[in-house]
Structure formats: structure tokens, C-alpha cells
Amino acid sequence: xxxxxxxxxxxxxxxxxxxxxxxxxxxxxxxxxxxxxxxxxxxxxxxxxxxxxxxxxxxxxxxxxxxxxxxxxxxxxxxxxxxxxxxxxxxxxxxxxxxxxxxxxxxxxxxxxxxxxxxxxxxxxxxxxxxxxxxxxxxxxxx
Amino acid sequence: xxxxxxxxxxxxxxxxxxxxxxxxxxxxxxxxxxxxxxxxxxxxxxxxxxxxxxxxxxxxxxxxxxxxxxxxxxxxxxxxxxxxxxxxxxxxxxxxxxxxxxxxxxxxxxxxxxxxxxxxxxxxxxxxxxxxxxxxxxxxxxxxxxxxxxxxxxxxxxxxxxxxxxxxxxxxxxxxxxxxxxxxxxxxxxxxxxxxxxxxxxxxxxxxxxxxxxxxxxxxxxxxxxxxxxxxxxxxxxxxxxxxxxxxxxxxxxxxxxxxxxxxxxxxxxxxxxxxxxxxxxxxxxxxxxxxxxxxxxxxxxxxxxxxxxxxxxxxxxxxxxxxxxxxxxxxxxxxxxxxxxxxxxxxxxxxxxxxxxxxxxxxxxxxxxxxxxxxxxxxxxxxxxxxxxxxxxxxxxxxxxxxxxxxxxxxxxxxxxxxxxxxxxxxxxxxxxxxx
Numbered sequence: 037x038x039x040x041x042x043x044x045x046x047x048x049x050x051x052x053x054x055x056x057x058x059x060x061x062x063x064x065x066x067x068x069x070x071x072x073x074x075x076x077x078x079x080x081x082x083x084x085x086x087x088x089x090x091x092x093x094x095x096x097x098x099x100x101x102x103x104x105x106x107x108x109x110x111x112x113x114x115x116x117x118x119x120x121x122x123x124x125x126x127x128x129x130x131x132x133x134x135x136x137x138x139x140x141x142x143x144x145x146x147x148x149x150x151x152x153x154x155x156x157x158x159x160x161x162x163x164x165x166x167x168x169x170x171x172x173x174x175x176x177x178x179x
Numbered sequence: 180x181x182x183x184x185x186x187x188x189x190x191x192x193x194x195x196x197x198x199x200x201x202x203x204x205x206x207x208x209x210x211x212x213x214x215x216x217x218x219x220x221x222x223x224x225x226x227x228x229x230x231x232x233x234x235x236x237x238x239x240x241x242x243x244x245x246x247x248x249x250x251x252x253x254x255x256x257x258x259x260x261x262x263x264x265x266x267x268x269x270x271x272x273x274x275x276x277x278x279x280x281x282x283x284x285x286x287x288x289x290x291x292x293x294x295x296x297x298x299x300x301x302x303x304x305x306x307x308x309x310x311x312x313x314x315x316x317x318x319x320x321x322x323x324x325x326x327x328x329x330x331x332x333x334x335x336x337x338x339x340x341x342x343x344x345x346x347x348x349x350x351x352x353x354x355x356x357x358x359x360x361x362x363x364x365x366x367x368x369x370x371x372x373x374x375x376x377x378x379x380x381x382x383x384x385x386x387x388x389x390x391x392x393x394x395x396x397x398x399x400x401x402x403x404x405x406x407x408x409x410x411x412x413x414x415x416x417x418x419x420x421x422x423x424x425x426x427x428x429x430x431x432x433x434x435x436x437x438x439x440x441x442x443x444x445x446x447x448x449x450x451x452x453x454x455x456x457x458x459x460x461x462x463x464x465x466x467x468x469x470x471x472x473x474x475x476x477x478x479x480x481x482x483x484x485x486x487x488x489x490x491x492x493x494x495x496x497x498x499x500x501x502x503x504x505x506x507x508x509x510x511x512x513x514x515x516x517x518x519x520x521x522x523x524x525x526x527x528x529x530x531x532x533x534x535x536x537x538x539x540x541x542x543x544x545x546x547x548x549x550x551x552x553x554x555x556x557x558x559x560x561x562x563x564x565x566x567x568x569x570x571x572x573x574x575x576x577x578x579x580x581x582x583x584x585x586x587x588x589x590x591x592x593x594x595x596x597x598x599x600x601x602x603x604x605x606x607x608x609x610x611x612x613x614x615x616x
Contacts, residue, residue: 041565043563043565043566045558045563045570045593045595046595047592047593047595073567074567075570075571077592077593078570078594079567080565080566080567082565096560099595099596100595101560103563103564104565105564105565105566
């Protein structure tokens with residue numbers, strides 16, 4: 037299934053990411069994966085959290101500019117060539133990846149990756165058809 | 180010091196009474212031209228002036244209401260054209276604050292008169308044939324470039340019409356052609372100096388002896404700094420496109436205030452709040468009436484520039500009153516790298532972009548000796564999609580649209596809603612952190 041990533045606009049100001057994380061922490065929200073896309077003078081923090089709707093509420097309540105984005109989280113064999121084997125499937129099926137990043141935690145011997153596809157439904161379908169384990173909401177909550 | 184020479188000795192040294200008589204004669208002609216436009220006919224008739232015969236003394240001018248930049252805008256494009264369109268040989272427009280530009284038309288005679296004023300300004304500084312004149316002001320609609328260009332050619336200087344920017348090339352030209360006189364904004368002049376070392380050019384390889392600095396108000400300290408850095412004489416230059424451009428007032432070799440060419444302009448200083456005329460040496464807003472322009476005569480045009488005027492003898496023998504340095508503006512116009520920018524122009528662009536929220540701020544800073552304009556906008560949260568590329572595209576779009584409107588290239592910063600200062604009542608949109616020039 038597709039998951040919701042939380043994207044937060046961050047202006048280039050000291051402590052701004054700290055504030056995002058504090059607000060989420062106070063709201064009892066756990067960050068499972070995090071990456072920052074930066075540009076000149078601002079950035080966007082992208083997060084996979086255990087409770088995306090609650091996260092949106094607390095962030096907006098504190099005046100942050102936040103948005104939900106559909107992503108797909110997958111298990112990747114934690115060995116040389118593990119990620120390559122998944123990218124090969126996507127490449128062969130012509131699925132465009134906008135960006136990707138890794139999880140903080142991992143399942144046993146598997147690493148976890150987040151994919152943002154140009155077309156999330158297509159990406160999800162291709163991965164599922166090729167036997168790649170895609171994470172659901174429960175998996176994220178139970179990490 | 181260079182010897183004192185004149186370009187038009189009769190006009191430059193005429194005694195006060197003779198000049199006043201000449202001004203009255205030219206004012207009558209100007210009123211005659213102005214009456215050909217509907218705008219001025221209405222205004223003048225209301226003031227009891229139905230023909231040029233109703234102007235009997237210079238004091239009659241004070242019955243005429245002021246002309247403002249808004250008047251020029253409202254009468255764009257042809258409302259203030261007083262000459263037959265077939266007589267017009269040049270048009271200069273400048274961008275307006277709300278997208279409506281202003282226009283000044285020139286007949287051949289008008290251009291000739293402008294060129295003569297610039298020619299006498301150049302000669303007053305001691306320059307002449309044999310000098311190599313590098314014109315580093317922008318050409319085109321901006322009157323700074325073309326105005327000095329024709330005057331310098333008329334005097335017989337060798338003109339290098341390089342225009343603004345491209346510092347490496349400027350330095351190369353200075354060196355290769357033994358440039359002696361520069362026409363430049365003070366900030367660019369300082370900037371070029373910082374690049375001499377980089378270009379591997381020593382002062383000894385340059386033949387510079389003078390610079391005309393204009394388009395940006397600057398202080399005596401900036402003059403001294405440029406004079407010391409380059410080892411040259413620097414002369415202050417004043418003009419505005421509504422009064423042709425440069426050549427309205429210029430310093431002579433004594434560098435003690437700018438001789439205002441009062442046979443071409445009636446010069447008044449007013450209290451910007453009340454419109455009352457102020458006496459010599461009192462600071463107020465500068466108001467000009469054209470005396471030698473057929474195509475676009477302007478009566479009592481409010482420049483919004485603040486300065487004072489003083490009489491007294493100048494050792495050079497010129498008898499016109501002199502204009503002090505411009506100390507500021509009576510409106511909110513900003514001068515950024517020699518370009519005039521109104522905050523409302525920026526607001527107009529920023530507010531028509533839906534991704535931008537309601538708050539924005541304009542910051543002016545210095546990068547080395549060059550002005551930097553940064554527009555900070557708050558993004559509108561509902562338009563945020565989480566996509567960095569979209570934000571970059573938004574920033575570029577704001578930048579491009581601003582550049583098209585205000586000519587100069589701004590930096591654009593995106594901020595979170597609520598992060599820029601909020602003001603109760605009148606917002607302070609402009610933060611000018613530039614040290615005073």
C-alpha cells in the first residue's frame with residue numbers, strides 16, 4: 037500500500053528542524069524515516085511517521101507549512117546489490133523515481149527504503165508484481 | 180586645477196536680472212507650448228492663464244499647480260505631447276510604479292538644447308578635446324547613457340559608449356584607450372576599483388583624471404574616497420529623465436555645489452508637506468519647470484528629491500545658483516545600483532502570484548560596494564505541495580517577474596507564513612541596511 041509522507045517547509049533559520057521534531061515528540065509521534073531536501077535559503081523535511089494524520093494536525097497547529105505526499109516504503113535485502121535489484125525492476129518497467137531515502141530502523145536483516153514515484157500507483161503495482169515486500173501502515177507503527 | 184573655460188559664456192555668466200528676463204521670455208514660450216495640451220490648458224485656464232500674454236512675471240508661475248509623476252502617468256502615452264507628432268525625434272519612457280510608464284518626447288531642437296547643457300557641464304569640469312570619455316552608464320531608455328554621450332561628442336571628447344556592467348571589459352578599455360574621464364554611478368565606481376588587482380592592472384597603467392558621478396545620491400565622503408582611491412577629481416552630476424536627464428545641474432572645477440542651468444529650468448525649492456516656496460539654503464523638495472522643451476513642457480514638476488539651493492559667487496564665474504547634494508526623497512522611491520525602484524512595483528508583482536502569502540519585505544544590503552536587493556516573501560501554505568522543485572520554480576518565477584518590472588535582478592527568499600515581521604498599522608516593507616554613501 038501507499039503511505040503518507042509528511043513534507044514540512046523549512047526556512048533557513050537556526051533550530052527550525054529542532055522545532056519540528058520537538059512538536060512531533062510532544063505530540064507523541066514517532067519519526068521512522070527522515071530526509072531533508074535543500075535548496076538555496078530553504079528546505080523541505082520529508083518524514084515517515086507512525087501517525088501521519090496526527091502529525092499534520094500538530095504541525096499545522098503550530099503554524100508549520102506541511103503537506104502529505106504519497107510514497108511507497110519497501111524492504112530491501114541488506115546485502116551488496118540489494119537496492120540495485122529493486123532499481124533494476126523499476127528501470128526495466130520505466131518507472132520514474134522522484135527521490136528516495138532510507139529508514140532509521142530496519143527489519144531484521146532487511147533495510148527499509150522510501151520511494152517517491154512520479155506515479156505512485158504505477159510504482160506500487162510494479163513492485164508488488166515483482167515480489168518486493170511493500171510496507172503497510174501497521175508495519176510502520178510496529179517498527 | 181584645470182583652467183576655467185566656458186562652453187556658452189554668455190548664458191553661463193549672465194547677470195541675475197538678465198537671466199530673469201530670459202527666464203520670463205522662455206517661460207512665456209513654454210506656457211504657450213503647454214497650452215497646446217488639454218491637461219495644461221485646463222490647469223492653466225483655472226489659474227487664470229489663457230494665453231502666454233497672461234504670464235507677465237516669473238511670479239505668475241506660482242499660480243500654476245504642481246505637476247507630479249502621477250500626472251505624467253495618467254496622461255501616458257500622448258496626453259502631454261505638445262508638439263506635432265511628426266516633429267518628435269526621440270522618446271524616453273521610464274517604468275511606472277503600478278505598471279504605467281511615463282514618457283518624455285523630444286524634438287530635434289529639444290535634444291539639441293539638452294546636448295548643449297551637457298556640453299557646458301563637461302566643459303565646466305575642465306574636460307575637452309583630447310579627453311577619452313568612457314560612458315559606463317546604461318544606454319537605452321535610461322537617460323544617463325545617451326545624455327552624456329551626445330554632450331561629450333559635441334565638446335569633442337573621444338567617446339567610448341560601453342554602457343554599464345562587464346567590469347573586466349571596462350578595465351581593459353580604460354587601459355587600452357587611455358581613458359581620462361569616466362561617467363559612472365558611485366557604487367559601480369567603487370566596485371570597479373576592487374577589480375583592478377584581479378585584472379592585473381595597476382593605477383599607473385591608467386590615464387584617468389576625472390569621473391562624473393550621478394544617478395545615485397552620495398555624500399562628500401564617498402567623493403573623497405573615490406578621489407583618493409583612483410587619484411582623480413570627481414564631480415557630482417544631477418538630472419532626471421523628466422528634465423531630459425543628466426545636465427540639469429553639474430559641478431565645476433571648484434566642486435562646491437552643482438551649477439543649476441537656470442536658463443533652461445526654473446528651479447524652486449518647496450516644503451514637501453505644504454507646497455510653500457522656501458528660500459535659498461533651506462532644504463526642501465526640488466521643483467523644476469522646463470524652459471527649453473517644445474515636445475513635453477513640464478510646469479513645476481515635483482522631483483521628490485530633497486536638497487537646497489544657494490547663490491553667491493563661485494570663483495569659476497558662473498552666475499547660476501547651485502544645488503546641494505541630494506539628501507533624500509520626499510516619497511518612498513529607492514535607488515538601487517542607480518536604478519529607481521518604487522516599493523509598490525515590487526508589491527504589485529509579489530501580490531499577483533497566488534503561491535505568495537500576504538506578507539513580504541524588501542531588504543537592501545551591500546555586497547562589496549554593489550547594492551543588493553532581496554525580496555522576502557512568505558509562501559501561502561495551501562499552495563505547498565512538498566516539492567522542492569516546485570518551490571525553486573516559484574522562486575525563479577518571482578525573480579523573473581520582478582526583473583521584468585524593476586529592471587534590476589533581485590534575490591528572492593521564500594519564508595514560512597508568519598515568519599516575517601508583522602506591523603500594526605502601516606507596514607514597514609523596506610529595510611535598508613546599506614551604509615550611507
